[in-house]
Every structure is written in structure tokens, then in C-alpha cells.
Amino acid sequence: MTDTSITPTTQPGDWASDQEVRWCPGCGDYSILTAMRMLMPSLGTEPHNTVFVSGIGCAARFPYYMNSYGVHGIHGRAPAIATGLAMARPDLDVWVIGGDGDMLSIGGNHLIHALRRNVKIKVLLFNNQIYGLTKGQFSPTSEIGKVTKSSPMGSLDAPFNPLAVALGAEASFVARTHDMDRQHMMDTFRRAHEHDGAAFVEVFQNCNVFNDGAFEGITKKQNRDANLIPLAHGEPIRFGADGEFGVIDESGCARVVHTADVSTDELLTHDETKHDPSTAFMLARLARGPFEPTPIGVFRAVRRSEYAMASTRQLAAAQEKQGTADIAQLLRSRGTWYV
Amino acid sequence: MTDTASRELPLQEIDEVIIRFAGDSGDGMQLTGDQFTSISAALGNDLSTLPEFPAEIRAPQGTLAGVSAFQVRISDFDITTPGDAPTVLVAMNPAALKAQLHNLAQGGALILNTDAFNDRNLEKAGYASNPLDDGTLDDYRSYPVPMSQITRDAVAEHGVKPRDAERSKNFFALGLISWMYTRPVEPTLEFINTKFRGREQVINANTAAFKAGYNFGETAEIFEAHYEVKPAPLAPGEYTNVNGNTALAWGCVVAGQLARLPVFLGSYPITPASDILHEMSLKKNFGVRTFQAEDEIAAAASAVGAAFGGALAFTSTSGPGLALKGETLSLAVSLELPMVVLDIQRGGPSTGLPTKPEQADLMMAMYGRHSESPLPVVAPRSPADCFDIAIEASRIALKYRTPVIVLSDGYLANSSEPWLLPDVDELPDIGVEFATEFNGTNEDGDGIFLPYLRDPDTLARPWAIPGTPGLMHRVGGIEKEDGTGNISYEPENHQLMIDLRQAKVDGVDVPDVEVAGDAHADLVILGWGSTWGAIDAAAGRLREDGFEVAHVHLRHLNPLPADLGEVLRRYRAVVCPEMNKGQLCDLVRAKYLIDVEHIGKIDGVPFTTGEVTSAVRKRLEELAGS
Ligand SMILES: Cc1ncc(C[n+]2csc(CCOP(=O)(O)OP(=O)(O)O)c2C)c(N)n1
Numbered sequence: 033m034t035d036t037s038i039t040p041t042t043q044p045g046d047w048a049s050d051q052e053v054r055w056c057p058g059c060g061d062y063s064i065l066t067a068m069r070m071l072m073p074s075l076g077t078e079p080h081n082t083v084f085v086s087g088i089g090c091a092a093r094f095p096y097y098m099n100s101y102g103v104h105g106i107h108g109r110a111p112a113i114a115t116g117l118a119m120a121r122p123d124l125d126v127w128v129i130g131g132d133g134d135m136l137s138i139g140g141n142h143l144i145h146a147l148r149r150n151v152k153i154k155v156l157l158f159n160n161q162i163y164g165l166t167k168g169q170f171s172p173t174s175e176i177g178k179v180t181k182s183s184p185m186g187s188l189d190a191p192f193n194p195l196a197v198a199l200g201a202e203a204s205f206v207a208r209t210h211d212m213d214r215q216h217m218m219d220t221f222r223r224a225h226e227h228d229g230a231a232f233v234e235v236f237q238n239c240n241v242f243n244d245g246a247f248e249g250i251t252k253k254q255n256r257d258a259n260l261i262p263l264a265h266g267e268p269i270r271f272g273a274d275g276e277f278g279v280i281d282e283s284g285c286a287r288v289v290h291t292a293d294v295s296t297d298e299l300l301t302h303d304e305t306k307h308d309p310s311t312a313f314m315l316a317r318l319a320r321g322p323f324e325p326t327p328i329g330v331f332r333a334v335r336r337s338e339y340a341m342a343s344t345r346q347l348a349a350a351q352e353k354q355g356t357a358d359i360a361q362l363l364r365s366r367g368t369w370y371v
Numbered sequence: 372m373t374d375t376a377s378r379e380l381p382l383q384e385i386d387e388v389i390i391r392f393a394g395d396s397g398d399g400m401q402l403t404g405d406q407f408t409s410i411s412a413a414l415g416n417d418l419s420t421l422p423e424f425p426a427e428i429r430a431p432q433g434t435l436a437g438v439s440a441f442q443v444r445i446s447d448f449d450i451t452t453p454g455d456a457p458t459v460l461v462a463m464n465p466a467a468l469k470a471q472l473h474n475l476a477q478g479g480a481l482i483l484n485t486d487a488f489n490d491r492n493l494e495k496a497g498y499a500s501n502p503l504d505d506g507t508l509d510d511y512r513s514y515p516v517p518m519s520q521i522t523r524d525a526v527a528e529h530g531v532k533p534r535d536a537e538r539s540k541n542f543f544a545l546g547l548i549s550w551m552y553t554r555p556v557e558p559t560l561e562f563i564n565t566k567f568r569g570r571e572q573v574i575n576a577n578t579a580a581f582k583a584g585y586n587f588g589e590t591a592e593i594f595e596a597h598y599e600v601k602p603a604p605l606a607p608g609e610y611t612n613v614n615g616n617t618a619l620a621w622g623c624v625v626a627g628q629l630a631r632l633p634v635f636l637g638s639y640p641i642t643p644a645s646d647i648l649h650e651m652s653l654k655k656n657f658g659v660r661t662f663q664a665e666d667e668i669a670a671a672a673s674a675v676g677a678a679f680g681g682a683l684a685f686t687s688t689s690g691p692g693l694a695l696k697g698e699t700l701s702l703a704v705s706l707e708l709p710m711v712v713l714d715i716q717r718g719g720p721s722t723g724l725p726t727k728p729e730q731a732d733l734m735m736a737m738y739g740r741h742s743e744s745p746l747p748v749v750a751p752r753s754p755a756d757c758f759d760i761a762i763e764a765s766r767i768a769l770k771y772r773t774p775v776i777v778l779s780d781g782y783l784a785n786s787s788e789p790w791l792l793p794d795v796d797e798l799p800d801i802g803v804e805f806a807t808e809f810n811g812t813n814e815d816g817d818g819i820f821l822p823y824l825r826d827p828d829t830l831a832r833p834w835a836i837p838g839t840p841g842l843m844h845r846v847g848g849i850e851k852e853d854g855t856g857n858i859s860y861e862p863e864n865h866q867l868m869i870d871l872r873q874a875k876v877d878g879v880d881v882p883d884v885e886v887a888g889d890a891h892a893d894l895v896i897l898g899w900g901s902t903w904g905a906i907d908a909a910a911g912r913l914r915e916d917g918f919e920v921a922h923v924h925l926r927h928l929n930p931l932p933a934d935l936g937e938v939l940r941r942y943r944a945v946v947c948p949e950m951n952k953g954q955l956c957d958l959v960r961a962k963y964l965i966d967v968e969h970i971g972k973i974d975g976v977p978f979t980t981g982e983v984t985s986a987v988r989k990r991l992e993e994l995a996g997s
């Protein structure tokens with residue numbers, strides 16, 4: 033899925049800032065960074081028209097390492113900062129980077145509102161199911177019973193399913209990818225970039241220091257065939273080395289079956305453009321966690337009015353109706369009298 | 372109906388009148404007061420208004436909680452406050468009387484809608500017996516008027532349903548007061564026609580009620596006289612009547628024009644600041660983008676984002692919202708981006724008195740952020756000054772690349788005064804240049820961009836906005852290396868950056884102190900914000916009584932004027948009326964080691980002139996005696 037229509041004006045190296053990357057050796061964030069730097073030249077944008085906005089966390093250090101404009105904000109608030117930026121400057125390519133704590137705990141409110149407004153920002157949530165930067169407390173995506181420094185007897189909190197949250201917030205673009213497959217990341221990020229509205233991408237990311245191997249059961253090479261379900265628009269959902277598994281809709285619940293046991297037309301055909309999010313929701317909830325077959329790819333990509341452009345249209349309509357800026361007129365708009 | 376009374380009542384000339392219209396929140400008292408204000412403004416009176424809204428939107432009808440009032444003072448001389456005690460109270464029902472009577476000046480006039488004084492309403496207002504005839508009103512001049520009945524009769528011929536007929540009674544009251552103070556009728560008739568355009572029946576009913584009120588004054592033999600308040604000697608020019616929130620909103624819109632920048636407002640609704648969001652939302656033709664955020668944190672954060680993108684960014688709120696914005700403002704301090712925060716202070720703590728003013732956010736504005744997070748603070752002193760302060764705050768924000776807090780309050784927000792329109796060409800140019808070029812070189816001699824290389828005069832850093840080729844850079848809340856802006860944890864660098872951020876704010880160009888009144892007096896009244904009107908009027912009264920008194924009013928609270936300490940030291944006593952427990956007093960004491968005596972009041976009601984006068988008089992007498 034490489035776009036051949038764009039002649040790159042930059043090289044991946046042009047997108048690397050001069051800052052030393054300071055993630056722990058072996059951290060999944062490195063491969064996401066590489067995928068992003070490699071993708072950028074083919075998107076047809078320039079570093080000076082691109083802004084990475086982040087909150088706080090390991091993931092949120094991302095903007096420092098891209099040679100674009102960048103804002104490393106405060107914990108949780110990146111979607112709100114990016115919303116203001118995207119509204120003020122609809123011409124820019126705005127990416128938002130954050131971790132699971134950043135975007136679903138302290139910043140959960142901003143995330144859902146940015147998604148429902150459909151402002152043109154590309155949100156990448158690096159989900160490592162742990163608080164990395166603060167050295168390993170359980171996060172809103174950690175599994176129940178997780179033993180960490182702040183939950184020595186196991187966490188009591190039931191986790192969020194990030195995609196279900198995004199779908200519930202009416203996100204018009206929802207996708208998932210993982211840090212072990214560069215090409216899949218690049219394809220998914222490209223699709224997010226092309227989307228005219230808010231795009232939400234969950235990236236399974238390994239924190240090898242505080243939650244090592246959290247996704248190994250599904251993302252490790254030898255486990256992928258049996259446990260990753262690549263979604264392809266318009267095609268029946270099947271997976272396995274020989275396509276021996278498939279997904280069916282069983283009275284509103286997605287269920288994994290042996291393809292041998294069902295006829296092909298019983299398999300669910302993936303339709304990312306379906307306006308009703310129920311099927312996407314069902315697929316998002318297919319796996320209870322990263323230890324059983326889990327769909328990846330684009331779950332939903334629908335057209336909805338983009339917020340910044342809608343705001344621009346209102347400005348234009350107001351100018352049409354009320355005339356352009358005139359201070360003298362404004363000051364007299366409530367009536368005047370002479371002394 | 373003519374301007375002269377048919378009964379040949381004497382026409383008395385008076386220099387001022389303070390009228391308070393009070394009724395149920397559904398009675399249209401704000402509209403009545405507004406319209407009376409407009410007519411008086413057009414006649415050339417000086418004026419000042421003070422609306423008073425109930426905190427509940429739809430408090431039960433007829434109850435004390437549902438009383439809405441509007442005070443207007445008109446005069447033939449220069450005034451700065453809506454007046455201490457009304458001399459005329461129009462009470463549309465028993466609750467309005469009960470809630471407002473204590474405000475009325477001794478011997479003041481009471482115009483009462485007697486039809487509303489039935490058992491049910493009396494009970495709802497908590498009256499055990501009818502105040503109309505139990506002696507409660509003996510100290511006042513009462514004018515009982517069956518307003519509801521006359522209004523019903525007057526509108527009957529226009530086919531208004533009996534249920535709706537009484538809704539015109541505020542226009543009856545307006546008609547009556549217009550007659551009493553010899554206001555022309557045409558402007559109100561025109562107003563009714565414009566306001567209710569397309570609703571013939573409503574126009575006819577309100578017109579009939581208004582005329583009935585006017586004629587009632589003329590023909591009912593209960594008034595001894597009617598009155599005239601001549602125009603005030605205002606500076607010649609074109610005037611409009613604005614309240615503080617409108618002026619502030621316009622100031623923000625105009626600041627964008629003066630800076631040649633698109634305006635962005637991120638805001639979350641909160642009383643008494645919401646009207647700024649409303650007003651700015653109407654100014655989209657000026658390229659103003661308003662964003663109603665999910666909370667105050669997002670509102671402030673969106674402003675930071677917009678500022679990074681090159682907009683003139685605002686965020687408006689009240690105390691509880693400012694508390695939420697604290698962390699984001701620290702980010703803005705660290706990113707050194709321009710933005711303006713409008714805090715319309717209200718009574719607290721917590722939800723407190725949401726519709727009432729207070730000046731108790733000063734310390735929060737100064738220090739209510741973690742670590743050393745200095746930023747400039749300014750405060751308007753009158754409704755019209757809100758316009759200028761918005762431009763001044765924007766100027767400082769842009770010139771020094773810093774968040775600036777404007778401290779207005781619920782009193783300025785809603786009260787209004789005649790505003791001599793500025794000459795648009797005289798408004799300052801507050802534009803700044805974006806960075807477009809490299810400003811440094813690396814070891815290899817290649818051009819580079821240093822986002823934290825400061826202007827030596829202002830210490831402001833360059834503002835390079837996304838879209839500018841070659842100047843890509845990252846800003847963040849982690850401590851930045853001086854010059855490069857790269858992450859730095861070096862001890863010396865942190866000390867340097869802390870010092871630089873402080874020095875930048877300390878160096879903001881603030882005009883010297885202006886001393887009003889008797890510069891050589893023994894006592895100076897120090898004030899800030901909305902107390903200006905009351906202090907100015909009090910100083911005037913004291914001077915009339917033969918005292919010497921000086922008045923220093925601060926519009927810039929951080930940094931303070933450079934000569935403030937020196938000026939204050941010239942006086943034997945410095946007194947400071949504030950609607951808080953002494954916050955400016957503490958700031959000034961701490962900074963200059965000057966004893967500032969606090970005159971406090973935190974009851975949700977602005978200082979009256981009388982309160983300031985008597986507190987200061989007491990101190991003056993002590994000084995004279997010592
Ligand atoms: C207001 C505030 N509260 C708390 C913190 C501390 N903090 C920094 S990052 C973080 C959580 C990081 O977890 P996550 O967002 O999942 O990112 P990761 O480090 O895992 O990439 C916390 C609690 C902070 N910086 N600011």
C-alpha cells in the first residue's frame with residue numbers, strides 16, 4: 033500500500049531531530065519512531081508544516097525526536113492543545129502522541145471530546161499497559177489483578193479497551209497496530225494521515241522495563257499467525273497460517289471459528305465504512321486481552337464533518353453576512369449618542 | 372401625551388436620581404432598567420448601572436430567591452458609581468419589596484404594584500401582615516399603583532390572552548417612571564417596535580402598557596411633582612453604553628485587529644464570565660474563533676495550542692476555572708507563548724456566590740501556580756476600562772511572549788456606564804513580528820534557529836510559528852537550555868532560566884503611578900480594580916468636606932509601577948479598600964515594607980461610596996488628632 037503518486041522531497045533522515053533519543057534500550061517506542069520517520073517522506077508533507085503534540089510520559093517524549101515543530105505539553109492535555117492548534121491552523125498536519133495513562137487516565141476527557149468533535153488531529157496512543165515514566169504503576173489498560181508497586185496485592189481496576197472508548201466517543205477513524213511490525217505501522221499511520229477528521233490509532237507497545245512481553249502472546253513472530261487478525265476492507269475476516277480461522281457475527285458478538293466449520297458467506301465481511309459502529313465495537317471487543325486472537329488494522333473509517341473546517345466555514349459565512357472586520361462599526365453596534 | 376403635564380404639576384429640577392427596579396425574575400426588570408438607561412444616556416445624563424441577578428435561573432415565582440433588580444443612577448454631574456442607596460424603588464411584588472427595602476434611602480420613594488400584594492404573594496415573601504398598611508413603609512413616600520389591573524385593561528383591546536396580559540406590566544412601570552423623570556416617549560416606542568419586530572400583538576400590548584403608565588402619572592392624582600435631571604457636562608463626542616464584559620470582549624476582538632492576528636478564545640461557561648464567550652462568538656466576521664471546551668483545562672490548553680500556531684489566544688473564566696487552569700498557565704510561562712486569561716472574579720471559596728463580585732483571586736493570579744511561575748497581572752477599573760485593559764494585556768502578552776491575567780469581577784462585568792468612543796486611528800499598534808530567519812550558527816558555521824535566544828531589551832524569545840520553513844523546533848515543559856531550548860537538567864541553567872523568566876516579567880513596561888486628588892495629603896487611598904468608582908467618589912466627598920486626600924489606583928498589579936514604593940512612602944497613612952481579606956495590602960507590605968491598612972468588605976456587594984468615605988474619614992480624623 034505505498035502511494036506512488038508522491039515524489040518524496042525529504043528522506044527519513046530529514047525527519048530526525050538532533051536530539052539524542054533517551055528511551056530505555058529495547059523499548060518499543062524506538063520502532064514506532066523509526067516507522068514514523070520512514071513514513072513521513074512519502075506523505076507529501078514537509079517538516080515545517082508538521083507538528084507533533086504530546087502530553088507527559090515516555091511515549092510523550094516523541095516530539096523531541098522528530099525534526100518538525102513540536103509541543104511537549106502537560107500530562108493528559110495534548111488532545112486539547114492540539115485542538116486549539118488545529119483550529120487556529122487547519123493548514124497544518126497535527127499528530128498527537130501519548131501513553132495509555134496520558135490519554136486514558138488524566139487526559140481521558142480530552143481524548144473523547146477531541147474524537148467526538150472530529151477535529152483533524154492524528155492521535156497515536158502507545159499502549160504499554162503500564163505507567164512507564166513514573167516507574168511502573170498499573171495503568172487504565174492494565175489487566176485486573178496486576179501486581180505493581182502501587183498494587184502489591186493486585187490492581188482492583190477493570191481496564192479500558194482503548195478502541196471501544198474511541199468508538200464510544202464517535203471517533204470517525206479507529207485503528208490498531210503494534211510495534212513489532214513496521215510495515216503495518218506505516219500503513220496504519222498513513223491511513224490515519226489520509227483521514228479527514230480525528231484519527232485514533234492504538235499502538236501495542238512493549239515496555240521492556242516495567243511490563244515486558246505484555247503483547248508477546250500475539251505480536252511475537254511465531255504467535256502472529258494464530259493470534260493477529262488483520263482486517264482488510266471488503267474482505268471476509270480470516271486469519272491463521274492457512275486462513276484456517278475466521279470471525280463470525282453470532283447474535284451481535286464476534287466469535288472466532290474454524291473456517292472449516294462454516295461456509296464462507298457466514299464469515300464477517302469487514303466494512304470499515306459502515307456508519308453504524310456496532311460491528312467495529314464487536315470486533316474491538318473480540319479479544320479479552322493480548323493473549324487471544326486480536327484484530328489489527330483499520331476498524332472504522334467514516335466521513336464526518338471536520339471541526340476546524342466547519343469553524344472556518346462559519347467564519348466565512350459570518351463575513352458574508354456581517355461584512356468583514358470594522359472596528360468603528362463594532363464600537364457603534366449597541367447604538368450611540370452625541371454629547 | 373406631551374412632554375408637559377396636563378395637570379400642571381410642578382417640574383422640579385434635581386441633580387441626580389437613583390432608581391432601582393425590582394421584581395420577579397420573569398418580570399422583565401433588566402429590560403426595563405436597560406431601556407431607562409438608554410433614554411437617559413441619549414438625553415446626555417451621566418449614568419452608571421448595576422444589575423442584580425438571582426443565582427437560580429428559575430427560582431419559584433414570587434419568592435425572595437427569584438428577585439431580580441436593576442439599579443440605575445442618572446445625574447447632571449460626573450459620576451463613577453451606581454450610587455449607594457436608591458432614592459426610588461419600584462417593587463413589582465412583595466418579594467421584591469422585602470428583598471430590596473433595606474437598600475432604599477430614608478424617605479425614598481416607593482412605587483408599588485399593589486395588585487401583587489395578595490395573601491399568596493405575601494406569604495411567599497414571608498410577610499406576616501401586609502406591609503402596605505401595617506406601618507412598615509411609614510418612613511418612605513409610598514405610591515401604590517394597581518399596575519397589573521391597569522395593564523390588563525390597557526392591553527385588553529389588543530386581543531392578548533388574559534394569561535399574557537400582565538406580562539406587559541414592566542412597560543407600564545417604565546412608562547410611569549419615564550413620566551416622572553420627563554423622559555421622551557419616542558425612543559421607547561421605537562425600541563418596542565424593533566425589539567419585538569414581527570410580533571404585532573406584543574408590540575401593541577407593550578405600547579399600550581407603556582402609554583398607560585405614562586398617562587397614569589399625568590392623570591392619577593397621587594404624585595406631587597415630576598422631575599428633570601439635566602444633561603451632565605460630559606466631554607463632547609460620541610458615546611455608547613457598555614458593561615464590562617462586553618467591553619472586555621470587544622477589547623479582545625479589537626486587540627486581534629491591532630496586532631493583525633487571528634483571535635482565538637478557548638472557554639468553558641461559568642458565571643459571570645460566560646457573556647464574554649457569548650459576545651466573542653458573535654464576532655466571527657472579525658475572524659474570531661471561539662471554542663467551547665470540555666473544561667477549563669482544555670480551554671486554557673487550546674489557547675496554548677492556538678498561540679503556538681500564531682493566534683492571539685484568550686481564555687475566559689472565573690475563580691474556580693482559574694484554579695483549574697493553573698498547571699496549563701505554568702506550561703505557558705515555560706513555553707513563553709503569548710496568551711491572555713480573563714478572570715471575572717466572583718464570591719468564593721468553591722461555588723460561593725457565583726453572581727456576586729469579589730476581588731479575592733489576586734493572590735491566585737500572582738502565585739496560584741506550582742514553582743516560580745511569574746506572569747503579568749492587570750485589572751480594569753471601570754466598565755469602559757475593560758476595553759483598554761484587554762488591549763493592554765494583549766500588548767504585554769505579545770511583546771513579552773507571556774501569559775497575562777486580567778482580573779475583572781462580577782460588578783464590572785454587568786455594570787455599565789457611558790463610554791466616550793475612542794478614535795480608532797489612535798488605538799495602539801500592538802503587532803509583533805514572527806521569526807522567519809535563523810538567529811544563530813552551529814559549530815560548522817551553518818545557520819540555525821535558537822528558540823530561546825532572547826531579545827536583549829524585552830527578554831522575549833522569538834515566536835516562530837509552524838509553517839515557517841527551516842525554523843522547526845520543539846518546545847516543552849521540561850527545563851530548557853538557554854538559547855537552544857533543548858532539554859537541560861543542568862543546575863546552573865535552571866537557576867538562569869528561573870531568573871530570566873522572573874526578570875522578563877519584572878521588566879514589563881508599566882506606566883508610573885498617577886496620583887489623583889491632593890498629592891500632598893497625609894493619606895493616600897490605594898486601590899485596584901472595580902473599587903475605583905467608589906474610591907474616586909469617596910475622595911471627592913471627603914475633599915468637599917475639607918479633607919485632603921490622595922488616590923492611587925493600580926491597573927498593573929504585576930509588575931507594580933516602578934515608583935509605587937517611593938510614592939506611597941510620601942504619605943503618613945496608606946489605606947486600601949479591597950473586596951478581600953487584604954491581598955493587595957499583603958503584596959505591597961511584603962514588597963516595600965510599607966504599612967498598608969486594609970479596609971475590607973466581602974459580602975458580595977461592591978463598596979458603596981459611603982462605606983469608603985466613612986472608613987477613610989475615620990482614619991483622617993485620627994491623623995488630624997495625632
Ligand atoms: C499533573 C501530573 N500528574 C502526574 C504526573 C506524573 N506522570 C508522568 S507520566 C505519568 C504516567 C505515564 O504513563 P503513560 O501515559 O502510560 O506513558 P508511558 O510512560 O507509559 O509511555 C505520570 C503519572 C505528571 N507529570 N503530571
Ligand code: SF4
Pocket residue numbers: 054055056058059060061090091160164165238239240241242
Ligand atoms: S520505561 Fe518502558 S516505556 Fe519507558 S522508555 Fe523504558 S522501556 Fe520504554
Ligand SMILES: [Mg+2]
Pocket residue numbers: 089131132133158159160161162163164171
Ligand atoms: Mg503507558
